[in-house]
Amino acid sequence: MTIGLIVRTAGRLIVPFIFIFGFYIVAHGHLTPGGGFQGGAVIATGVALILVCYYYRECMEKFIPVTSFKLVESAGLMLFICTALAGLVVASGFLFNWLNATGGLFGDAVVYGINPGNLYTAGIIPVLNFAIGIEVFGALSAVLMFMFAGLKETTSEEDDAETSLHHMNTGKKGGRK
Amino acid sequence: MKDTGAIFQPKFAVVLIVLVTIIFLLPAFGLTFGAPAATMTDQYYIDNSQTETGANNVVAAVVFDFRGFDTLGEATVLFIAVLGVAMIFRRLHK
Amino acid sequence: MIANLPFIAVALLVGIALATILLKKNMIKMVMGLAMLEGAVNLFLVTLGYRENGIAPIFTNAPEGADMVLPTVQALTLTNIVIGVATTALMLVLVMVIYKKYGTVNSDKMRRLKE
Numbered sequence: 001m002t003i004g005l006i007v008r009t010a011g012r013l014i015v016p017f018i019f020i021f022g023f024y025i026v027a028h029g030h031l032t033p034g035g036g037f038q039g040g041a042v043i044a045t046g047v048a049l050i051l052v053c054y055y056y057r058e059c060m061e062k063f064i065p066v067t068s069f070k071l072v073e074s075a076g077l078m079l080f081i082c083t084a085l086a087g088l089v090v091a092s093g094f095l096f097n098w099l100n101a102t103g104g105l106f107g108d109a110v111v112y113g114i115n116p117g118n119l120y121t122a123g124i125i126p127v128l129n130f131a132i133g134i135e136v137f138g139a140l141s142a143v144l145m146f147m148f149a150g151l152k153e154t155t156s157e158e159d160d161a162e163t164s165l166h167h168m169n170t171g172k173k174g175g176r177k
Numbered sequence: 178m179k180d181t182g183a184i185f186q187p188k189f190a191v192v193l194i195v196l197v198t199i200i201f202l203l204p205a206f207g208l209t210f211g212a213p214a215a216t217m218t219d220q221y222y223i224d225n226s227q228t229e230t231g232a233n234n235v236v237a238a239v240v241f242d243f244r245g246f247d248t249l250g251e252a253t254v255l256f257i258a259v260l261g262v263a264m265i266f267r268r269l270h271k
Numbered sequence: 272m273i274a275n276l277p278f279i280a281v282a283l284l285v286g287i288a289l290a291t292i293l294l295k296k297n298m299i300k301m302v303m304g305l306a307m308l309e310g311a312v313n314l315f316l317v318t319l320g321y322r323e324n325g326i327a328p329i330f331t332n333a334p335e336g337a338d339m340v341l342p343t344v345q346a347l348t349l350t351n352i353v354i355g356v357a358t359t360a361l362m363l364v365l366v367m368v369i370y371k372k373y374g375t376v377n378s379d380k381m382r383r384l385k386e
Contacts, residue, residue: 032329032331033329037349114330146364150371
């Protein structure tokens with residue numbers, strides 16, 4: 001059965017807000033509860049909404065193929081490893097916080113004690129949050145697309161043919177008998 | 178033909194379940210709920226996370242800075258799980 | 272005794288999850304039992320780190336003069352949840368492949384290796 005027009009339109013309208021909310025949770029991971037894993041799962045919920053509203057074949061042909069999700073996931077893990085290795089080159093050890101309190105990209109110093117938060121603090125922790133968020137989003141979306149590919153779905157032509165055959169045999173909507 | 182085997186009968190399973198539940202009831206009688214026993218490292222993390230890492234969220238500082246190796250291992254486990262799913266659903270083009 | 276209620280809840284959840292894994296014949300119900308077992312272990316980990324009248328371990332706009340709960344066990348629970356998701360996804364994919372080959376998800380009816 002095709003899902004109705006209201007559900008499809010509402011799903012397409014809500015998906016950008018879901019992406020923005022998930023990105024907010026990832027970006028403020030060092031100030032409020034949240035972080036990479038939680039925000040990545042919320043972003044994957046938007047992709048799940050699109051998969052529920054449309055047929056899998058329409059998704060694959062219209063929106064995004066599944067290989068791009070695999071590329072996104074590998075890019076996230078590579079960003080994590082390269083940031084950690086840069087600590088080995090620039091400063092003393094692997095996964096050392098080499099951006100903390102240096103005045104660079106995320107390098108302001110933090111007021112000690114209870115404070116309203118400053119977004120540009122905490123060194124490499126926001127960078128690692130972005131990397132893990134991208135990786136979890138790519139991984140969960142790829143698993144969902146593979147599981148939907150293994151199902152046997154009816155296409156919309158088969159659905160319409162079956163419904164009109166049923167109406168013709170039972171006499172609803174102007175059929176015989 | 179019903180072939181269930183003589184060893185795996187339901188009463189052994191029930192005995193095992195009761196035994197494991199009684200073992201998991203031991204913390205309820207030994208520990209107190211609001212007072213953890215060993216708090217030295219956690220007190221160090223709470224006191225020094227703002228000066229050493231610069232993060233307001235102590236849990237994020239513990240996950241990504243004080244114990245970053247565990248997060249690296251976990252990202253690898255997630256990657257390998259997706260690799261296994263993709264390998265099962267591949268199409269062998271002959 | 273009534274103050275230790277979370278520990279008793281953990282023991283009950285572990286018992287129900289083990290009963291589901293060992294006594295049910297449908298394979299999807301066995302996977303559900305394993306997921307419930309992982310949830311019980313996560314609850315046990317979080318309960319170990321609670322301090323009386325404590326607040327969340329975050330310094331942004333925190334209330335004055337209160338103790339914080341222990342943050343290390345929360346980090347362990349985060350890792351455990353993600354590993355649980357990965358394991359459950361792999362097991363469900365294997366159940367899908369078994370259904371395609373055997374035509375059933377009842378574990379009493381699969382006895383031989385199929386081509």
